[in-house]
Amino acid sequence: MATLNNITGALVIDGTAAFLNGAGLGAGEDRNKVVPKVFEEMINGRREKVPYVSAQAWRRWLRNTSNEENSWTPSDLQAIGVSKKGTTNKISTLLDPIAYPEDDLFGYMRSGGNDKSAASDEDEEDEAPTKTKAESVQRTSPFKCSILKGIRGKRVLNVDEGFVHLKENTPLPYSTQFYAAHLEGFFNLEYYRLGQFDNLGSKQELASETVKQYADHLTGQPLGSKGTFRRFTLKDAEQSRKERAAGLLRGLAFLRGGAKQAAFGTDVSPKVLILAGLECANPVFNNLFEGSGEMPSLKIKALQQIMDDYRNKLATPVYIGIREGYLQNEADVKALADGTNVVVGSPISVAQSFIKAHLITTPNE
Amino acid sequence: MNEVLEVKFDGWTTTPRLPFVLSGNALCMTVPSYSSLLGLIGCCLGRIVSHTEVQFGFHYQYSTTGNDLETRQRLEFDGRMVKPHAKGTDAYKREFHVVSTTDSAGDLQPCLTLWLNRIDWIDYFRYPIGTPALGRSQDLLHIRFDSVKIMSVEPVSTTNVGGCALPFKSGMQVAGQLVQLADAYEEYERIGAGRKPINPRVFINLSHETNQEVTMANLFRTSEGQSFYLHNWQ
Numbered sequence: 001m002a003t004l005n006n007i008t009g010a011l012v013i014d015g016t017a018a019f020l021n022g023a024g025l026g027a028g029e030d031r032n033k034v035v036p037k038v039f040e041e042m043i044n045g046r047r048e049k050v051p052y053v054s055a056q057a058w059r060r061w062l063r064n065t066s067n068e069e070n071s072w073t074p075s076d077l078q079a080i081g082v083s084k085k086g087t088t089n090k091i092s093t094l095l096d097p098i099a100y101p102e103d104d105l106f107g108y109m110r111s112g113g114n115d116k117s118a119a120s121d122e123d124e125e126d127e128a129p130t131k132t133k134a135e136s137v138q139r140t141s142p143f144k145c146s147i148l149k150g151i152r153g154k155r156v157l158n159v160d161e162g163f164v165h166l167k168e169n170t171p172l173p174y175s176t177q178f179y180a181a182h183l184e185g186f187f188n189l190e191y192y193r194l195g196q197f198d199n200l201g202s203k204q205e206l207a208s209e210t211v212k213q214y215a216d217h218l219t220g221q222p223l224g225s226k227g228t229f230r231r232f233t234l235k236d237a238e239q240s241r242k243e244r245a246a247g248l249l250r251g252l253a254f255l256r257g258g259a260k261q262a263a264f265g266t267d268v269s270p271k272v273l274i275l276a277g278l279e280c281a282n283p284v285f286n287n288l289f290e291g292s293g294e295m296p297s298l299k300i301k302a303l304q305q306i307m308d309d310y311r312n313k314l315a316t317p318v319y320i321g322i323r324e325g326y327l328q329n330e331a332d333v334k335a336l337a338d339g340t341n342v343v344v345g346s347p348i349s350v351a352q353s354f355i356k357a358h359l360i361t362t363p364n365e
Numbered sequence: 366m367n368e369v370l371e372v373k374f375d376g377w378t379t380t381p382r383l384p385f386v387l388s389g390n391a392l393c394m395t396v397p398s399y400s401s402l403l404g405l406i407g408c409c410l411g412r413i414v415s416h417t418e419v420q421f422g423f424h425y426q427y428s429t430t431g432n433d434l435e436t437r438q439r440l441e442f443d444g445r446m447v448k449p450h451a452k453g454t455d456a457y458k459r460e461f462h463v464v465s466t467t468d469s470a471g472d473l474q475p476c477l478t479l480w481l482n483r484i485d486w487i488d489y490f491r492y493p494i495g496t497p498a499l500g501r502s503q504d505l506l507h508i509r510f511d512s513v514k515i516m517s518v519e520p521v522s523t524t525n526v527g528g529c530a531l532p533f534k535s536g537m538q539v540a541g542q543l544v545q546l547a548d549a550y551e552e553y554e555r556i557g558a559g560r561k562p563i564n565p566r567v568f569i570n571l572s573h574e575t576n577q578e579v580t581m582a583n584l585f586r587t588s589e590g591q592s593f594y595l596h597n598w599q
Contacts, residue, residue, distance in 0.1 A: 024434060040429045135557055144505055188505070226554060228556070281493050282496075282507060286376070286505070287375075287465075
């Protein structure tokens, strides 16, 4: 059996009549129109507008939902640099992946700065500047996700014409572009990195003060070809890794967020959620949906090909969660369920089944 | 050299960022740099890969460019406490490449092909250790499982290439984007000390739309007829 190193998957959000991520005002003279984020794709030699939600936007939804669902304390943004005028010029989260699951799962960055006065011509060519004002600390996110992109054939842009009455009998027109789209995204959680922190030359995941603060909770080992770098691992990493990954999946299953909820009230919880534990980190479940019918369809042949190609690297069955009546080929998807290689249920139930089977932490989970 | 490892990637978006432009708006180069691709290779291997370990060539293509808006949270200090800025949040523009071209069946086409002289690394690309991404963390790439294969190649002196970067020499009869970049970066040995640029020089980035004839060393043609320039860091 392969080792569970990564949890990879895909999700689909029902965005029929939605404005989930804004791009400001319309172009040129069209300044009384609010537009959502859109890019252009080449389809059969012609350009087609594709609505999308940027990854940073839906990661924020996921961070908030995960914190709420698990009662985690958010790692709040704080000011870490103040200019001469007294205004903030740098912000970061609390940079503490040991106390805050959010920092462990989503990474962080604090840029330091070289003290240029310390650099001189006498420095040897191979030597880095020895004095710095503040340490640069950065942890690349173990949870990596694509944008949420309108499925081909299921992405139509519309305009809502509205009026605002600033004074009686003086209606001013304004427009809101919105979409009727089903949005697909894919992701990979580098599960093996949770509770594990590498301090390298260019990337220092734990600040020196954090290493000192949690010295009793960490084990360190040398890293790199010359052994000059360090890898710190939480002593209870296996336990905390399971808890935090389970918390993230709970957040994913109950996802909430999105712009203009008062006007469009879009439910962004996944209508389709695919999950699988994988030994390797290839985000394999990309581009799995099409929209040639009335509703989106799952490309079953492509999914089967993925399962065949990665058979010896799949550490868990493939869990497919679908909302009843959502997929065009729902019956074919349900027919895939065999209990050993494919498990089919609702998006929330498959997240719970995945947690129960592979990330169980307490008997009551 | 008569064999290389060929790896094809597909995805939706990439950001081969033009470095040194720090005005708030981020721009893209027409092709990614060798140092970014070396990082992508290191990601697949799950460790830092030095430029001395591998030589590779590439072909990169994209279909359109998009502009993303990233929210910037602003805080201010009123003398007593830090609070959200009265003017609210701010936004940065981030240019990115849309690489998701599909065939008539709706299947994604590859956007990046790598040819490496390390055929012993085949399993790292079939089963990468880290999640491949080109640019920002959201620019995830997917390795096409069937595409990872050993390919026989023959050296050629003149061929047509595009979607790649060539070290620029005066007198070259090619059109492209000139950029000054380091070949690669190497880690300093002390934790947190940063990285050292290796061999900064001028490259000419050839767009994939222009297939231009070049005559130079290190050109190869695969048994499937695709030509590429193998960068050997010299």
